[in-house]
Amino acid sequence: MLNVSQMNEISVLHPQGRFEAYTIGxxxxxxxxxxxxANLVVxxxxxxxxxxxxxxxxxxxxKHCRQRAGNLHLAGLQPSVKLIIELTRLDKAFGIYPDVETAVSAFKQSAN
Incomplete structure (x- = not known):
């Protein structure tokens, strides 16, 4: 089950637990x-x-978001997840924010 919410017209996906091949569907x-x-927060x-x-x-x-002149931001990374993102150097590709509110606000700031 995937929870999805909206915040300031931005879709926010809320996966839970293990985010892997068996649960990615x-x-x-x-x-x-x-x-x-175009703009999405995970x-x-x-x-x-x-x-x-x-x-x-x-x-x-x-990639899908950027093709629509938007972006995908990551929020609220747990230490173990943050480590994986950093080891794969994906922290250079994604906007990473401490919480959903900050990630959503970053879209407004980049639009100005």
Whole structure:
């Protein structure tokens, strides 16, 4: 089950637990069904682990957003998840923010 919310017209995905090949389906399906979305936040505060499949899905989501002149931001990374993002150097590709509110606000700041 994937929770999705809206904040200031920005979609926020809230995956939970292990974000991996066996649990990635709902996120992939949402991205496939909402390809028109330009700006997206993925709240990883409830994610305890992610694998290469999850990383690839996040990168694909970022590419879709950037094709629409938008971006994908990550928020609320747990230390173990943050370490994986840093080791793969994806912290250089994604905007990473301490919480959803800050990630959403960053879209407004970049629009100004």
């Amino acid at each position: 709902p996120v992939r399906n949402w991205l496939d069904e909402h390809q028109e979305v 709240d990883l505060s409830g994610v305890t682990f992610l694998d290469s499949t999850a990383l690839a899905t996040l990168v694909q989501g970022m």
